[in-house]
Amino acid sequence: MNLISRPALSSACIFSALLFWIAGCATQPAISPAMISRAATNGVSESDLVRGHAVLTSQCTACHGLQPVGRYSLKEWRDIVDDMSPRAKLNALQKSQLLAYVTAARESLP
Numbered sequence: 001m002n003l004i005s006r007p008a009l010s011s012a013c014i015f016s017a018l019l020f021w022i023a024g025c026a027t028q029p030a031i032s033p034a035m036i037s038r039a040a041t042n043g044v045s046e047s048d049l050v051r052g053h054a055v056l057t058s059q060c061t062a063c064h065g066l067q068p069v070g071r072y073s074l075k076e077w078r079d080i081v082d083d084m085s086p087r088a089k090l091n092a093l094q095k096s097q098l099l100a101y102v103t104a105a106r107e108s109l110p
């Protein structure tokens, strides 16, 4: 009995630890109407923001956890996106959409 329940318990622990980890890291601001209108003044469309957000939450999490937008300044993000885009094998469009989302999201934070 013990032999059966012990692995089940430890995988439940790992699973809940993973959930907390994901919840703790998933602090990317949602695409708000204010973000969309501010981005529009920079010639960025809502679909660019949506695609940039998707790049950040998919291609940018292949090697490490989701990096909270608020952890870095906009200037730091520009360097990070330059550094990480080749690692994530982003094309020029994906890179610019990622930067558009990060810029709009970072500017929406206090």
Ligand code: HEC
Residues within 6 Å of the ligand: 055, 056, 059, 060, 061, 062, 063, 064, 067, 080, 081, 084, 085, 087, 088, 089, 090, 098
């Ligand atoms: C191929 C693996 C890989 C992919 C894909 C990847 N990263 Fe990274 N990332 C790393 C490694 C390794 C580090 C640790 C620091 C370093 O090596 O520069 C890192 C560090 C970071 C950091 C912390 C930088 C710092 O100065 O502390 C951020 C933010 C980041 N990555 C964002 C991204 C974003 C955004 C993307 C998507 C474009 C991405 N990463 C895709 C491997 C990757």
